[in-house]
Amino acid sequence: MDEWEIIENQTIYYRSSENMHEIEDNSIDVIVTSPPYNRKKRYSDDTGVEYNDNRPKDEYFRFLTKVWRECFRVLNPEGIFFLNIGDAAPDQGISEEVVQLTEKVGFYRLQTIIWIKSFLGKGHFTPTGGSRRLNNLWENVFVLVKDKKRYRMNPKAVGIPYADKSNIGRYSNEDLRDAGNVWLVPYSQTTGSTIKKGHEAPFPIELPYKCIKLAGGRKVLDPFTGTGSTLAAAKLLGKKGFGYEKFPRKKVIRKRIEDSSDYFPPTILIPHLEMSVRVLTRILDSVDLPKHLKDRLLNFSKKERTEMMILKDVLDQLNQNLPFLDEYFDHWENERRKKEVSKKIKSLSNYL
Numbered sequence: 001m002d003e004w005e006i007i008e009n010q011t012i013y014y015r016s017s018e019n020m021h022e023i024e025d026n027s028i029d030v031i032v033t034s035p036p037y038n039r040k041k042r043y044s045d046d047t048g049v050e051y052n053d054n055r056p057k058d059e060y061f062r063f064l065t066k067v068w069r070e071c072f073r074v075l076n077p078e079g080i081f082f083l084n085i086g087d088a089a090p091d092q093g094i095s096e097e098v099v100q101l102t103e104k105v106g107f108y109r110l111q112t113i114i115w116i117k118s119f120l121g122k123g124h125f126t127p128t129g130g131s132r133r134l135n136n137l138w139e140n141v142f143v144l145v146k147d148k149k150r151y152r153m154n155p156k157a158v159g160i161p162y163a164d165k166s167n168i169g170r171y172s173n174e175d176l177r178d179a180g181n182v183w184l185v186p187y188s189q190t191t192g193s194t195i196k197k198g199h200e201a202p203f204p205i206e207l208p209y210k211c212i213k214l215a216g217g218r219k220v221l222d223p224f225t226g227t228g229s230t231l232a233a234a235k236l237l238g239k240k241g242f243g244y245e246k247f248p249r250k251k252v253i254r255k256r257i258e259d260s261s262d263y264f265p266p267t268i269l270i271p272h273l274e275m276s277v278r279v280l281t282r283i284l285d286s287v288d289l290p291k292h293l294k295d296r297l298l299n300f301s302k303k304e305r306t307e308m309m310i311l312k313d314v315l316d317q318l319n320q321n322l323p324f325l326d327e328y329f330d331h332w333e334n335e336r337r338k339k340e341v342s343k344k345i346k347s348l349s350n351y352l
């Protein structure tokens with residue numbers, strides 16, 4: 001029998017997704033995945049067996065086609081398939097060829113979300129451009145559907161408040177608008193130890209989180225589970241998830257799903273209403289907040305403090321009182337006072 005396990009309502013099959021016979025036809029509401037890019041990345045399982053990420057192109061395409069065919073079979077006609085793949089700086093165009101394979105098995109390409117991994121120094125990237133080209137700081141998230149008449153999507157589920165409040169009432173009655181198809185989700189640093197643990201290319205949990213919210217539904221699938229980012233997001237959103245991983249690091253997957261709330265990057269604390277108040281409360285409430293996260297949040301930079309103020313404003317409007325936010329602003333008020341006092345002492349000392 002194939003090996004599998006269930007972690008917090010997330011079922012993972014430790015084998016190839018070329019055949020996903022455990023999943024019924026038309027039963028999945030949202031697929032979020034990032035396949036191997038065939039770019040010599042390292043993926044190896046607990047015993048050290050490695051996936052070959054440098055296959056002849058036709059073999060790589062045949063393999064992906066099998067998985068996309070299975071994805072087409074299991075996706076609900078109302079569902080959405082988010083396919084994340086980027087191009088390497090020296091290998092432009094491969095992502096286009098990969099998405100065309102999905103079209104060949106029947107998917108309809110609705111649009112492309114541009115995922116910006118790093119912007120103005122925010123978000124990790126490994127310098128690869130050298131003096132020949134610029135680094136590649138974005139990737140595609142292709143939005144694919146099985147039935148273009150029946151799919152459903154709720155852009156406001158990952159919406160943002162209007163900057164110009166006079167728009168409320170003009171376009172809709174609530175202070176919430178579609179945030180568009182360019183997503184800044186800073187890439188968290190892939191540490192040496194993650195690479196040693198055999199998974200070089202996890203996407204941030206925030207990425208599948210947004211996709212799942214956008215699509216809605218109850219059942220989520222990631223045919224290339226990797227470290228388990230999609231299933232971690234599914235767990236946070238209370239969904240039932242399914243994943244396949246042929247070269248699993250089981251401890252890494254378990255930890256990512258079990259500790260998913262701790263993995264939320266502080267940058268998610270921007271005033272987007274994309275996170276449910278329940279999750280925000282869980283993260284920000286001083287009682288539950290793990291110490292390392294709390295220390296990180298308290299040390300937010302000046303610019304991020306502005307974001308926290310907007311966040312407070314949004315939460316105030318939702319009548320949410322989060323004890324941690326008071327603690328946060330008290331902290332900065334104390335810091336400001338301390339600075340003022342030391343400035344005064346300094347200027348006084350000039351007279352002495």
Ligand SMILES: C[S@@+](CC[C@H](N)C(=O)[O-])C[C@H]1O[C@@H](n2cnc3c(N)ncnc32)[C@H](O)[C@@H]1O
Nearest residue numbers: 016017036043202203224226227229245246247
């Ligand atoms: C780009 S990674 C996915 C990373 C994942 N999104 C994350 O955040 O950790 C691709 C994964 O596909 C896995 N893989 C390769 N061949 C596979 C197959 N035939 N079936 C299932 N998984 C496979 C690799 O081991 C690797 O973990």
